[in-house]
Amino acid sequence: MDKRMKMKLLDYTLLCLLAGATTPLATAAAKLDGGAPAGSTEPAEPIQGGAPEQAPAALDCGADACTGDDGLLFQLRTRSHAAPVTRGTHAGSSSDALQPDRRVEVSVEPQGRAVAMGKYSIDLPGGGVVWATEDPTLGAPELSVSAPSMVAFDGERVLKPVQFYARGNYPAFIERMEVRLYRASDADLIEPVATVPLDVAAVSHGDWDGALPGKYRFRKGDELVYVLRATGANGQFDETSPRVLQLVSPEDAERGASALRNSTEKRLGNALSADQAQTQSLIDDVFAGSGLRQQNIPLYGSRIRIQGRNIPAGMALSINGESYPVDLERKFVAEYLMPVGAHRFDIGVGGEGGPAHRLDVDVTGRYFFGVALADVTIAQNKVSGSNEPFRGDANYRDDVISDGRLAFYGKAKLRGRYLVTAQADTTERDLDRLFNGFGKADPQDIFRRLDPDLYYPVYGDDSNTRRDVDTMGRFYLRMDWDKNQALWGNYATGLTGTEFGQYQRALYGAALNWRSNASNRWGDAGSELRVFGSQAETAPGHNEFIGTGGSLYYLRHTDLLPGSDVVTLEIRDRSSGRTENRVVLQRGADYEIDELQGRILLTRPLAQITRDNSPTLTRDAPLDGFEQRLLVDYEWVPTGFDADDVTVGFRGKHWIGDHVGLGATWVDENRAGEDYTLKGADLTLQAGKGTYLKAEYAHTESFGVPAFFSDNGGLSFIQQNDTALNRKGDARSLEARANFRELGWTEQDWAAGAWWRQTDAGYSVSRYDTGLPVTEYGAEMLGQFTPNLGLYTRYTRAERGADTLAQAQASLQWQASDAGTLSGELRRVDQQGSYLDAVGTLAAVKYLHRFGATMELYGVAQLTVDDDGGKYADNDAFTLGAKHLFGNNSAVGAEVTDGDRGNAATLNAEYRISPEHAFYGGYTYSADTTERDPLFNPGGQNGWTLGQRWRVSSQVNVFNESQFLKERGEAGLAHTFGMDFYPAQGWNTGFTLSNGELESTGGGVVERRAASIFGGRTSPDTDWQSKLEWRRDSGAERREQWVSTTRMTHRINDSWRIAARFNYADTDDRLDPAAGARFVEGNFGFAYRPWNSTRWGLFGRYTYLYDLASMGQLGGAQYDQRSQIVSFEGVYRHDQHWEFAGKLARREGEVRMGRGAGVWLDSATTFGAIQARYELRAQWHALGEYRQLQVKDGGTRQGFLVGVDRDLSGNFRIGAGYNFTEFSDDLTDFDYDHEGWFVNLSGRY
Secondary structure, eight states, X not given: OOHHHHHHHHHHHHHHHHHTOSSHHHHHHHHHHTSOOOSOOOOOOOOTTSOOXXXXXXXXXXXXXEEETTEEEEEEEEOTTTSOOSSSOOTTSOHHHHGGGOOEEEEOOXXXXXXXXXXXXXXXXXXXXXXXXXXXXXXXXXXXXXXXXXXXXXXXXXXXXXXXXXXESOGGGOSEEEEEEEETTOTTOOSOSEXXXXXXXXXXXXXXXXXXXXXXXXXXXXXXXXXXXXXXXTSOEXXXXXXXXXXXXXXXXXXXXXXXXXXXXXXXXXXXXXXXXXXXXXXXXXXXXXXXXXXXXXXXXXXXXXXXXXXXXXXXXXXXXXXXXXOTTSOEEEEEEEOSEEEEEXXXXXXXXXXXXXXXXXXXXXXXXXXXXXXXXXXXXXXXXXXXXXXXXXXXXXXXXXXXXXXXXXXXXXXXXXXXXXXXXXXXXXGGGTTTTTTOBOTTOGGGXXXXXXXXXXXXXXXXXXXXXXXXXXXXXXXXXXXXXXXXXXXXXXXXXXXXXXXXXXXXXXXXXXXXXXXXXXXXXXXXXXXXXEEOOSEEEEEEEEOOSSSEEEOSBSSBOTTOOEEEEEEEOTTTOOEEEEEEOXXXXXXXXXXXXXXXXXXXXXXXXXXXXXXXSSOSSSSOOEEEEEEEEEEEOXXXXXXXXXXXXXXXXXEETTXXXXXXXXXXXXXSSXXXXXXXXXXXEEEETTEEEEEEEEEEESOSOOEEEESSSSSSOEEOSOOOTTOEEEEEEEEXXXXXXXXXXXXXXXXXXXXXXXXXXXXXXXXXXXXXXXXXXXXXXXXXXXXXXXXXXEEXXXXXXXXXXXXXXXXXXXXXXXXXXXXXXXXXXXXXXXXXXXXXXXXXXXXXXXXTTTEEEEEEEEEEEEOTTTTSOOOOEEEEEEEEEETTTEEEEEEEEEXXXXXXXXXXXXXXXXXXXXXXXXXXXXEEOOSSOOTTOOOOEEEEEOEEOOOOOOOSSSSOOOSOSSOOOOOTTTEETTEEOOSOOEEEEEEEEEEEEEEOTTSSEEEEEEEEEEEEEEOSSEEEEEEEEEEEEEESSOEEEEEEEEEEEEESSSSEEEEEEEEEEEEXXXXXXXXXXXXXXXXXXXXXXXXXXXXXXEEEEEXXXXXXXXXXXXXXXXXXXXXXXXXXXXXXXXXXXXXXXXXXXXXXXXXXSSSSOSOOEEEXXXXXXXXXXXXXXXXXXEEEEEEEEEETTTXXXXXXXXXXXXXXXXXXXXXXXXXXXXXXXXXXXXXXXXXXXXXXXXXXX
């Protein structure tokens, strides 16, 4: 029997063993001989007393595989004959000599089955797998808590225990956890009414018995606030943001539970009881994101990531006894921040009583990953053709040229605490200039501009790409430890912790961010220090927008520095000048930005006005509220920018004990004669959580940054500030607050606050530069005389230039009964200015009656008590309204107002899709007949106001320091490690409508109407989202705008993927047609990667771009351009010796200089290449390549090269060849011949 036959018999023996045959060798031999298999075909008798065996599934076994009813069961591949390891053997060699060649690989790879790739793994029944990996990057700590939004209350007690679920990814560092509940009126969370201890675990739950203290009276409809507090070994604590639950009648609680059960059943497709639906909702909620507000517990070690795929369908998953959600694709991911040492995880599948699988993980705290490259090429310098461009280049004077590249990347973890990341890259250049300018930065670095769509939209392997270093230079070094960072590279200054000492830029250079592990009793770091220095390579930009009702906003500048954008939403009270709220938006989740074209697309439309948390009953107009302003900070490279200027700064704060905090800020920018200086100091005296005094002083010289403002989405801008060189000014502020109950002065809830701010006309920081002297001060008091009678008083005065606005108000609220509330308000308004000088007094009465916990009716009567002899326009008004609560804190409401200054009608609804996601909608109609706009309130909103609510920051302080020089950017389970988490599938849709009036920057009145509709679908195979918007401005500005966005990825099967993106915007200006703007950008891509073969890989893409910038933008506004790119690329590995690859691409570009008119100037380039590689022996490799380049009006160039190289070791290779190509790798240099021999030496680690 020859060598081939021996191996064939072994193959058949293994096949039959796997298929369950009783006489494998005889069966295989009989088949080879062409006869019938030996052995009986009678079925076995069933064992007496047992269940009869099922008939075996039909198997079809061939020479190398077996298939069944479910498709491929297993494959058998033998490599011995094709790739022997023995030397000098032949078919006649003995069996002992051939034994080393008998290597067989048995693989069970049915379609869709998971393959474990981690360090620690376990197999589950049915092909599932769970594995764990250790990540040296500690990641972001997470802590969250959930509870039912409504609990049954009969007026005296909570009727059944309330469940709380908690989740955290760092339980190993927590000593104890507890949920604290407070009355909603206890705004500073001073006295808990109940405390619920929880077991310390990654996921834990506990029950509150519902007992409430007898000294407070609780009513149906009252709300309780709860937070989760985790305490570490040294007494430091972490805490989540406050959440709310409501006390409702048993009937309302039953209705809410029924609605929750119906929605959960519809979402999951399973029948559930009310309790099961409630538990599922709480688990989904606690996994939806992190609610961590304050984090002080020191963390060290590594991040353990446990992932699983192909979890058996219909089975629950638990880790260490606690439930974990599994998505529609039957996969999950869990993260734990663990200290150094051995740790055990028990993975349960199938619910209680199901089998547990043990996963042992050893956290070493040590890690090293490094890769290095050295490459040197010596080539004959034979240039012919048109060599005029190189006549002055010294590189082409020698007969032989040499260039090379040195690069490395490394990441190391030491002692489970110190994480070091380093990178250097000289880039390819002449050897004698290899390190020239090594420490300098290049803001145009192409690698920082890599867009996910730059190459292929999809690669078919479900992977994601992340750049671990961010640097404009060729060198990067960073060390992370505890909560500290030190780096050389790109960083964000992030000085945002005070109102007047803010400095927000993205720079390149050295920076240190340090904070002590110790903290005071309020949770603030004991000491903080941030120091930075930079040789600025870019200039700062600052844009401000008021909401247009749409999501598209053009920035003032184009060609921005990638990664430098910081987008903030500020909610401002224009009458008092105070910033009521401040939310930093997250790129990718809240907006996307095109740095090259300079435009932002928000995820949701932004309205101009919000009425949330309005403090008054009376109104100056039929509809008014807080202004929503979008702030965008970024970096850009202006023409002629001097890159030699140096910027340095620091910010430090230290607490002396628990009650005194001192801070200082200093920034100095050298601007070649325009030096900018910011100096500031601040003092905090803290007596309690709600009792403090803050003082701040800041001084600036020169201007912070040219600040541009737009009220039409960036179609035009005005510069808000003066950029004169001799500016200087001061800013001062005092803010005090006292919680009298916390101080022990009162039994009831009483609190008072006061503030004073004064800024000179010359004071300038990016977010505050009015050019006017401003003085603002005021005071307010809130409290309860009795549990049923409350008072709110407020006085504010704002002086801005020659205009003054003073307001004083007093409001009383009386809880007349469990169902009825009576409120009264008296407000005096004093307006003085060049256009308005009047004093008016308004009085209002409001009665609200609640029917159960589901219906509210109210009425408001507003009268003008004093009109200053007719100077103050009468403002009598009457309002009727109703609100209906249903389901899981969802609501619908209506309101009608009619008065002297016009009339208004509102209809609004809030539907809570989940506790973290609410859809809010409302229709508002207003006819404002006021002849003179209220001072400091030039634009009000009327008409439609719908939209999803923006998430509101729960931070106690409006202004907070950013925590890191480079944010970690973790996003919880939503998009983790390239694995999308699909909690449920289905459609989503919504719409927004708005109609508003505003006074434009040009002085005229503009009426703005906007509409938006959005929708999408999420499933394991498809993720699609689309949005269509329309906006029309009339009056002083007349324009119409259409905006559309679409994103889609689809998995046709396990081998094919497609992805598409399409953005469209068209703005027509009816007054000036040349001032319109338009852009169209879209791409489509596919990837073919056979699931059962690694031989093939095919990729393709098509991209279209048309861009006509807005007239308000600098750069690109004087011309329009369009281009198309189509590209195909593939690779095929024929066998272990031959591999073939090919690429075909074409680009067509056009440009015209007439802004929507004129002659198009076009160009086109086509490139094609084919390549063949042959593995001569284990250490020898040969390459042949043919290229062709066609340029419109430039002819055709072609050529080929051949080369051979040899591996001298596992890390070193030498090669040689000859280049016959008529053009170089640089496709811009295609008009000369460049050929000759070359020698290449490369080393890698």
